[in-house]
Amino acid sequence: MTATATPALGRTAGPAAGNALAGTGRLVRFALRRDRVRIPVWLAALTLGSVWPAAAFPELYPTEAARRTAMATMNSPAGLAFTGPQRYLSDYHYGSMVSHQLLGFVVVFVGIMSVLLVTRHTRAEEETGRAELVRAAPVGRHAQLAAALILAVAVNAALAILLALGMGALGLEGTTWQGSLLYGAAHAATGVTFAGVAAVTVQLTAHSRGASGMGFAVVGAAYLVRAAGDSADSALSWASPIGWAQQTFPYLDDRWWPLLLNLAAAAVLAAAGFALSLRRDLGAGLRAARRGRPAASRLLATPLGFALRLHRGMLIGFAVGALLLGASYGPFLGDIEEMFRDIQVLQDALAALGGATVIDSFIAMVTTIFTLVATVHVVITALRPRSEETAGRAEPVLATGLSRTRWLASHLAVALAGGPVMLLLSGLALAATGAPTVAETGLFGKAVAAAAVHIPALWVTAGLAVALVGWLPRATVLAWLFVGYVGVTGYLGMLLRLPSWATALSPFSHVPRLPVEDFTWTPLLALTAIAAALIALGLYGFRRRDLETK
Amino acid sequence: MTAAIATSGLVKTFGATRALDGLDLTVNAGEVHGFLGPNGAGKSTTIRILLGILRADAGSVTVLGGDPWADAVALHRRIAYVPGDVELWPNLTGGEAIDLLGSLRGGLNRRRRDELIERFDLDPSKKGRTYSKGNRQKVAIVAALASDAELLLLDEPTAGLDPLMEVVFQEVIREVKAAGRTVLLSSHILAQVEKLADRISIIRQGRIVQSGTLAEMRHLTRTTVEADTATPVTGLDRLPGVHDAEVSGTRVRFAVDGAHLDGAIKHLTAFGIRALTSHPPTLEELMLRHYGDDLAAGNGTAAARR
Ligand SMILES: Nc1ncnc2c1ncn2[C@@H]1O[C@H](COP(=O)(O)OP(=O)(O)OP(=O)(O)O)[C@@H](O)[C@H]1O
Ligand SMILES: [Mg+2]
Numbered sequence: 001m002t003a004t005a006t007p008a009l010g011r012t013a014g015p016a017a018g019n020a021l022a023g024t025g026r027l028v029r030f031a032l033r034r035d036r037v038r039i040p041v042w043l044a045a046l047t048l049g050s051v052w053p054a055a056a057f058p059e060l061y062p063t064e065a066a067r068r069t070a071m072a073t074m075n076s077p078a079g080l081a082f083t084g085p086q087r088y089l090s091d092y093h094y095g096s097m098v099s100h101q102l103l104g105f106v107v108v109f110v111g112i113m114s115v116l117l118v119t120r121h122t123r124a125e126e127e128t129g130r131a132e133l134v135r136a137a138p139v140g141r142h143a144q145l146a147a148a149l150i151l152a153v154a155v156n157a158a159l160a161i162l163l164a165l166g167m168g169a170l171g172l173e174g175t176t177w178q179g180s181l182l183y184g185a186a187h188a189a190t191g192v193t194f195a196g197v198a199a200v201t202v203q204l205t206a207h208s209r210g211a212s213g214m215g216f217a218v219v220g221a222a223y224l225v226r227a228a229g230d231s232a233d234s235a236l237s238w239a240s241p242i243g244w245a246q247q248t249f250p251y252l253d254d255r256w257w258p259l260l261l262n263l264a265a266a267a268v269l270a271a272a273g274f275a276l277s278l279r280r281d282l283g284a285g286l287r288a289a290r291r292g293r294p295a296a297s298r299l300l301a302t303p304l305g306f307a308l309r310l311h312r313g314m315l316i317g318f319a320v321g322a323l324l325l326g327a328s329y330g331p332f333l334g335d336i337e338e339m340f341r342d343i344q345v346l347q348d349a350l351a352a353l354g355g356a357t358v359i360d361s362f363i364a365m366v367t368t369i370f371t372l373v374a375t376v377h378v379v380i381t382a383l384r385p386r387s388e389e390t391a392g393r394a395e396p397v398l399a400t401g402l403s404r405t406r407w408l409a410s411h412l413a414v415a416l417a418g419g420p421v422m423l424l425l426s427g428l429a430l431a432a433t434g435a436p437t438v439a440e441t442g443l444f445g446k447a448v449a450a451a452a453v454h455i456p457a458l459w460v461t462a463g464l465a466v467a468l469v470g471w472l473p474r475a476t477v478l479a480w481l482f483v484g485y486v487g488v489t490g491y492l493g494m495l496l497r498l499p500s501w502a503t504a505l506s507p508f509s510h511v512p513r514l515p516v517e518d519f520t521w522t523p524l525l526a527l528t529a530i531a532a533a534l535i536a537l538g539l540y541g542f543r544r545r546d547l548e549t550k
Numbered sequence: 551m552t553a554a555i556a557t558s559g560l561v562k563t564f565g566a567t568r569a570l571d572g573l574d575l576t577v578n579a580g581e582v583h584g585f586l587g588p589n590g591a592g593k594s595t596t597i598r599i600l601l602g603i604l605r606a607d608a609g610s611v612t613v614l615g616g617d618p619w620a621d622a623v624a625l626h627r628r629i630a631y632v633p634g635d636v637e638l639w640p641n642l643t644g645g646e647a648i649d650l651l652g653s654l655r656g657g658l659n660r661r662r663r664d665e666l667i668e669r670f671d672l673d674p675s676k677k678g679r680t681y682s683k684g685n686r687q688k689v690a691i692v693a694a695l696a697s698d699a700e701l702l703l704l705d706e707p708t709a710g711l712d713p714l715m716e717v718v719f720q721e722v723i724r725e726v727k728a729a730g731r732t733v734l735l736s737s738h739i740l741a742q743v744e745k746l747a748d749r750i751s752i753i754r755q756g757r758i759v760q761s762g763t764l765a766e767m768r769h770l771t772r773t774t775v776e777a778d779t780a781t782p783v784t785g786l787d788r789l790p791g792v793h794d795a796e797v798s799g800t801r802v803r804f805a806v807d808g809a810h811l812d813g814a815i816k817h818l819t820a821f822g823i824r825a826l827t828s829h830p831p832t833l834e835e836l837m838l839r840h841y842g843d844d845l846a847a848g849n850g851t852a853a854a855r856r
Contacts, residue, residue, distance in 0.1 A: 127640075127679075206679065207640055283679070292642070294674040296649030300642075306650055310639065392637040396690065399601045399631035399703075400655035403623040547603045549594075550635050 023139035027147035028154075031121050038477075039155055042113050045481065046159055049488045050106045050187075051166035054098045056498070058172065067092050074100070077231035077335045078362050082369075082491075084226075084246040086233050093174030095251025098167070099183060103250070105491055107242050108223055109484065110159065110187050111194035114152050115215030118198035121148035124208035126283045128391075135282060142274055145199060149270055152195035159191065160184035179251035186245040189262035193241040194219055196266035199273030206285035213317055220321060224328050231332060241265060303402055307410035310388075311381055311418070318377045318422050325373060326426035329366045330433025336362055337438050359440055360515040363430070367450040368490045370426035371458070371508060375486055378419035378458050379479045382465035385411045386476050392550035404547075405539050412466055412535065419458040427451035450514040456527035457507035461486070463534025470541025473548065553612070554579040554701055554732040555600060560609035562595055562756075569595040571756035572609070577734055577749075582727050584747030585736040592756040593736040594634050597703050600734075601631060614701055627656045630694035634705040634736075636686045638678035644689040645674025651693040663696040669718050684710040695722055702726065702733045708742060720745060772805040774829045775814065780822030789814055800824075 032039070061067045071092040073079055080086055088100035122145055125131040131144060163184035168177045194215065201214040222240040229237030230246075237243035247258040280286050299305035308315075336358050385408050388394045398404055431447040465479040472478070489503040503509035507530070510523040555577035562570040570592045577583040587593050598604040600613050602622035611618055616625050638647050645667075652658025667674055670688045681689065687710045694702060708716050723733060723746050737743050743750060744764065751761040760767065772793065777783075783802045786795040791810025796803045806814045818826075 289677050289680045291675045292646065292677055294643065294645040296646040296653070300646055301649055301653035303654065306654075309642070313641070392633070392635055393639060395598075395603060396631060396633055396636075396651060396693075397654060398603060398622075399626055399629065399633075400651055401623055401627040402654040544605075546605055547598075549598060549603065550637070 020140040020142040021146055022143060023137065024143040024146045024150065027121075027134070027139065027143055028150050031147055031151045035117075035120075035151075039117075041477075041481070043155070043159055043162060045484055046106060046109060046113065046187075047162040047166055049109065049484065050102055050163055051170060053102060053488070053492050053498075054094075054167065054172065055170055057094050057097055061094075061097070067097070070097070077332045078329075078365065080233070081227040081231035081329070081332060082365070083230070085230050085237060085243075085249075087249060088252060091252060093251070094172040095174035095176070095179055096249070098172065098175070099179075099246075099250045099252065101492075103183070103186060104223070104226060104242055104246050107187055107190045107245055108219055109487070110156070110191040111219035111222070111242075112216060114156065114191040114195040115198040115201075115212050115219065117152050117155060118148045118195050119202055119208050119212040119215065121151060122199075123202035123205075123211045127206065127208050129283070131282060142277070145202075145270075145273060145277060149195055149199060152198075153192055156188035156191035156195070160188035163187055175251050176254075179254050182248055182254050182256060183250040185256075185259060186248050186250060189259040189266075190241050190245040192266045193262045193269070194222075196269030196273070199270045200276065203273055203276035203280060204286050206283065206289065210313065213314070217317070217321065220325075224325070228328065231335075303406050303410040304413060306397075307414050310384065311411075311414045314377065314380060315414075315418055318373070318418070319425055322370065322373055322422040322425040323429045325370060326366075326429025327433045329362075329369075330430045330435075331437060333359055333362065333434035333440075333443075334437025337440070357440075359438060359443075360446065363446055363450050364513040364516045366430060367423075367427065367447075367454065367513075368493075368508070370423050370430075370451060371454045372483075372487050372490060373426065374419040374423040374454075374458055375461050375483055377422050378415050378461045379465050379483055381415035381418055382412060382462045383469065383476050383479060386469045386473055389473070389548050390550075395547060395549055398547060404543050408466065408469070408539060408542050412462060412538075415462040415465070416459055419462065420452075420455045423451045423454060423458065424448060446515045449519075453511050453514050453519070453524060454508060456524045456531060457511050459531035460507040460527050460534065463531040463538065466538030467534045467541065468538070470538035470543075470545070473545070552579045553577065554581075555583075555611075555613050555734065557596070557599075557611045558609055560596070560599065560611060561607045562592075562599060562604060563607055569756055570599070570606070570609075573753070573756060574758055575751055575753075576761070577732060579732050580727070580730050581748040582723060582733040582735060582746050584743035584750040585734055585753065586738065586740065586743060586750060587736075587753035588738065591753045593753060594705050595756075596753070597631075597705050597734070597736060600703060601626070601629065628700045630655065630697045630699035630702050632687075632690045632694045632702075632704045632707045634709070636690040638681065638686055638689060640678040643675050643677050644672060644681060644685070647678070647689055648674065648693040648696065652696055655697055655699070658693075658696045659698060663692065666692045666696055666722070669722070670715060684712060684715065687711060688715070691719065695726065700731055702731060704733065704735050706737055706739075707735070708737070708739060716742065772807050772835075773811055774803070774805050775811075775818075776801070776803045776827045777818055777823055778802075778825040779818065780824060783818065783821050786814075786817070789817055 061070055071089050074083055075086065075089055084100045084104045088096045092100075125134070125144065134144065135141070161184060164177075164180045167175060167180035167183055197218045198211065198215045201218070202208075202211040204214065205211050222242045226237050226240040226243040226246065229235065229240065229243055237247070241262055244258040244261045248255050276286065297305075300309050385394065394407070398407060427447040427450065428444070431444040434447075435443050461482070464482060465476070468476045468479055486506045486508055489498060489506045490508055492498055493503055493509065500509075507527050510527065512518060512520050512523065553576050555575060557573055557575045560570050560573040560575075561568070573592065573596060575585075575596065585593055585596070595604065599606050599611060600618055602618040602625070605619050613625055614628055618625055638644065642650070648663060648667075649658070652663065670692055672685060672688045672692060676685075687707065691707055694704070708719050711719060720742070723735070726733060733746075735743060735746060747764070749761070749763050750767065751758050753759070779800050779802065782800055783797055786792055786797070786802070786804060789810065790813070791807035792814055793805045802818075804814070
């Protein structure tokens, strides 16, 4: 009798770590099942987003001369800020071109995916109260975070394999299987680092939005730090996980060891996450929630004021980010002007392009980046009504005298105004920090105009999101695929000339690229009309469908 | 009397689930109407259709003389709602949520708001998730009751309230009723509905299986009688409408259909009644007859069922 009891006792009194992780395996399987659509979509999008443009390289740069020109354009602070370390230029074959131009960019999306994965299976579960149900089962206190991290590692490993296979199968001149493996691994290792970042951010705040927002901010900062480091060819690049990935030089040096930095950082961050989780309660942030006003302000009590209040955190966060982003590119303006003054060939090339100055094309280029950030804000904001709905918070609000149309429209108004504000803030910050470094006058006008022309395309994005909320509420994730598409085509379009069929679906591809191109009304009016139609469609659809209730 | 709510033949399906299956519900203006049913019977679905949050697949609905789907906004100004599952905004305090919902409805009575916060002993300066379940519920209750809405749709409003708070809630509902407002109160808490409701509808599997005043319902059901008599009672079994008679010495216990109560008591008096207690059917018994198919199947009370 005692003999049967002992092993059971031995198990329960076993090492604490084993207990704390009890149930991890089942949770991983459960998470895989929950994400059986989401994960393959991410993997497919990221693999395609990397391999598809790579496949276009031979067509874009068919000759040695074309590659030389590309190399010369990239060899500037601005070019390097957008791509990667200068060392890649030392032998600019297709392999090093792919690593140089795509790695640093695609890795940002890998980071976003990893942050979202970890947040979704940890903090979001706590926020909805589902974690409590799970933890009430024989599941250890660290099991949920451990499962989320294992999931993130597995997904990133799968991505590494897919990328390696994709690049290997392409067999571009200058690529090797060895290099392709490293190319995939560099993405994965960076993704794992950002999963570690999320393991920490989910401990800090009680809200999943806040946790993923902080995670994205770290991804963004990592990109900016490497951009600054690479543009000046300084050691600053080594302060960024994205920088480490790029320092592997796939297809060039095939150096694996910088990825150890990524993995070590991931391990340290994950350990910090586990440690922090012991210092807080389930469902709570590190800091106890503060009390607030016992009554509503007059502003809050209006539909728009209410929407603004819900979006306040995002608005502030994005505004700060937009300003920093703009300000981080401004100081390059001076360098660029100086550098290009000496390179006659490039001046001629630019003149042939319609007499644009280097500064003008730089402004057009960075505005594309600003637009991406604004697009993300627009989609987050325009999809918020959907998450209010699924959380069961829309129901009591829509049971009041507030009509569905007005409710949705107030959130939409924040999206329609907020995106443009972010865009203009970046433009202004670019001009403000750039103005002291260049002789050029009218920089403010140019930067603001370059940003402002993209506003109708932002509205189309908002319209698309709202149309999804109205008609395909379960498929709002399509809005994010759209952001990915706009991002990939926009970013790559900046570096290489993509075929027009590939970019046609992006509203941003139809915007005149001020100040390089001339201003025209037609596309802007057309985009505004499309946006209006999508918005009307979305509002109509939302009025005629069932509200999803809890 | 006009009907505040009238539905007929209401059908709502969710994919393969038929949540409402020809629901006929009438709530008269000025009454407190109990809406009883087991889990998944369709109470919340009905209330959401009454609010125009869901759209019925078939049947007709009139709420305060309007169509809840088409006239949602106009009607909502006259309706207050407490959802079954109260979710608050994590970054808004309870006080802010109350004011927000009130002002979106078209204004709330400030004095009444403060009074209710006081009576429900609610701290309005805490933020969404930091409230306990019962306190979240109170936020929604105060928001609904502080309005001057004509019609209150309350979906299990007291699930999670402690007994003291439930007493407060009952007081407030009585005041609401005295003010001539209409209340639809869904619940599985039978005692609560019993105390407050003028009329009751019982829903099961998406249909109203019974509707009426408590007295009417009791008439259709059995009263349990226990008595102590001078001499042992005989001949009970031969009386119409008497069931489950148990006699042990001078003590007797039986159940009798409402219509035959008089005859049964007269029969008892012949044996010299020393003590008599009778229990009207509790709502549990009422509900059991509709839910426990096997219970109801054995004894001939088909009259109560449809
Ligand atoms: N959105 C939905 N999708 C699918 N089925 C649903 C949905 N909403 C309700 N149902 C189903 O409709 C039926 C009625 O549900 P409803 O929520 O109205 O019950 P209820 O009487 O309020 O129950 P409870 O007492 O548990 O709150 C149930 O079978 C439920 O599973
Ligand atoms: Mg319910």
